[in-house]
Amino acid sequence: MGYKKLYRSEKKVFKMKFIKLFIICLLLIVMSCNKTNKQLQVEVFETSAKGNQLTKVTNFKTTDSLVTITLKPEETFQTITGFGGAFTESSAYLLNKLSKKNRDTILQAYFAKDGARYSLTRTHMNSCDFSLSNYSYTPVAGDKNLEHFTIEEDRDDLIPMIKDAMAISDDGFKIFASPWTAAPWMKDNNSCWWKITPRIL
Numbered sequence: 547m548g549y550k551k552l553y554r555s556e557k558k559v560f561k562m563k564f565i566k567l568f569i570i571c572l573l574l575i576v577m578s579c580n581k582t583n584k585q586l587q588v589e590v591f592e593t594s595a596k597g598n599q600l601t602k603v604t605n606f607k608t609t610d611s612l613v614t615i616t617l618k619p620e621e622t623f624q625t626i627t628g629f630g631g632a633f634t635e636s637s638a639y640l641l642n643k644l645s646k647k648n649r650d651t652i653l654q655a656y657f658a659k660d661g662a663r664y665s666l667t668r669t670h671m672n673s674c675d676f677s678l679s680n681y682s683y684t685p686v687a688g689d690k691n692l693e694h695f696t697i698e699e700d701r702d703d704l705i706p707m708i709k710d711a712m713a714i715s716d717d718g719f720k721i722f723a724s725p726w727t728a729a730p731w732m733k734d735n736n737s738c739w740w741k742i743t744p745r746i747l
Contacts, residue, residue, distance in 0.1 A: 628666025628720055633711075634676035638703035650714075652709075657715040665719045666688070669708065673699070673738060674726040680738045687731035 563702045590603040641649050655661045673681045679699075686694040697705075712718070 547654070621726040628664075629662075630664035630719060631668075632676075633667055633669040633704060633708050633721075634674060634702070635670075635678055635704050636676045638707035641707055642703050649710075653711050653714050657711045657719070659716045663717065664711075664715070665717065666722070667708075667711075667719055668722045668724060670703065670718075671694055671723050671725040672727055672729070680731040682727075682731075682738075684729045 552633045573575055592603050593600055640654065644652070644693045656664050670677070672683055673679065681699045683697060684692060685696065689695075708721070730736050730738055
């Protein structure tokens with residue numbers, strides 16, 4: 547029970563951090579799409595553990611010192627593989643609930659030439675913490691030869707979203723597929739949320 551309570555607590559904190567990061571990313575996207583030299587008017591809305599739910603924030607703390615950020619695009623120090631975000635079953639499911647027009651508008655904002663132009667993405671193999679349920683590509687216990695391998699769970703929402711994004715992107719993008727967990731039958735407690743059984747290794 548202690549593990550479950552700790553997991554729920556950590557998951558709640560993670561979700562709040564994710565929401566704040568998501569809002570920041572949206573602001574960056576809006577700013578990156580601004581093609582004029584006019585000052586950009588930005589409105590900030592906050593959802594937080596304090597109880598705010600899409601609450602407009604107008605009160606910002608001011609400081610005496612100014613911060614100057616200088617960009618030097620001509621100076622390079624490392625190779626960047628790309629910038630982007632994640633394809634998850636939950637986001638794909640929610641997109642499928644929208645009209646085609648709204649769905650296309652969102653995908654274009656991330657992947658189109660006049661949008662954020664995402665170039666690096668990640669998706670999950672098997673279910674993840676942003677899936678609708680727990681599932682595995684190898685659902686049959688003991689199937690080490692992958693005779694019952696299946697990606698059926700991803701066909702309704704996840705795969706169509708990735709294909710739609712690929713069709714919208716002119717430059718294309720890389721996909722990093724990450725296995726979130728081993729199959730439940732490889733765990734001592736037969737659950738996605740536990741470590742793998744040593745004998746399987």
